[in-house]
């Protein structure tokens with residue numbers, strides 16, 4: 001499969017990009033949790049087992065699973081001239097500004113990580129000062145620095161492949177992320193989309209060098225013509241204006257309507273996909289906190305190269321029913337039980353990955369919500385979730401579909 005094709009949230013899933021969590025999780029410490037957007041430290045071996053179970057479920061459903069780290073290694077193996085350029089960029093974006101440290105880190109990587117995939121994984125994991133050869137640098141900073149400090153921070157959120165880039169129809173948005181810790185994740189997507197033979201040539205609707213933030217968890221493909229984007233803690237309205245302009249000006253894109261959903265700016269509502277996800281032609285799981293009226297902006301082309309915007313204040317059910325083209329049912333996380341809803345929402349009960357209409361991957365721990373889904377005729381593929389859930393993302397967040405069949 002060359003290129004990408006994602007024109008819905010529910011079409012038969014054929015190809016998905018994942019990242020198997022690695023040593024980056026070992027570099028999470030209590031002091032850095034907040035900055036690195038985690039609430040606890042997952043136990044890596046179990047997190048990896050859970051992730052492998054996720055990949056197995058998807059393969060058993062006929063989905064081709066490709067890993068971000070493999071795609072990146074393939075790019076660098078096919079074009080060795082990019083290896084040094086990538087390392088220089090990665091070191092710079094890790095905040096290393098002195099030539100001396102740049103050289104120390106480059107030497108360390110080049111002499112210990114000759115294998116490309118191991119090198120890629122190391123850039124994701126981060127580097128502790130202690131790992132580097134002790135040198136008398138004659139720098140005050142080195143005399144007073146803690147030898148245990150991280151010189152290159154880890155990227156523990158990489159297993160949420162949904163966010164750093166996002167497929168929109170046959171195009172991609174390479175995102176500028178809200179947080180410094182996640183912004184470096186987009187380097188991998190940038191290299192892959194510019195160089196990997198399976199993805200090169202994909203129209204790019206947003207660039208990591210653009211000014212405003214936008215994250216993949218806020219981008220939902222409703223159908224071939226309609227795209228939903230959350231205005232959230234992570235996605236700024238200016239970014240939506242910009243991406244709308246680029247999408248409407250791509251003659252190959254059939255998208256003619258962008259719905260910007262104004263959702264509360266808080267960690268509980270982080271992205272649009274923590275608020276609702278589509279699970280069937282006429283069914284969505286939702287965060288119960290979003291059931292009242294909502295402001296939605298309908299953005300369409302004005303026919304003169306610009307856009308026009310209509311503001312609507314309606315409930316989610318009527319807005320989604322109109323654009324999906326049939327009456328939809330919203331299934332609240334936790335059923336009607338407020339405590340179960342809050343508990344399961346905390347573990348992403350409404351964040352499911354649809355592999356075909358009516359079949360979704362869910363976290364085992366959200367058993368109350370999963371029961372409600374069964375009762376609504378949904379086939380739940382249950383994955384273990386004790387450790388992965390500590391990063392505050394569910395099966396949708398942990399996956400980036402690259403190809404879905406037409407409905």
Ligand SMILES: NC(=O)NCCC[C@H](N)C(=O)O
Nearest residue numbers: 037160217271391392393397
């Ligand atoms: N799409 C998503 O909702 N992704 C979850 C991202 C969780 C991650 N710890 C973050 O705060 O960015």
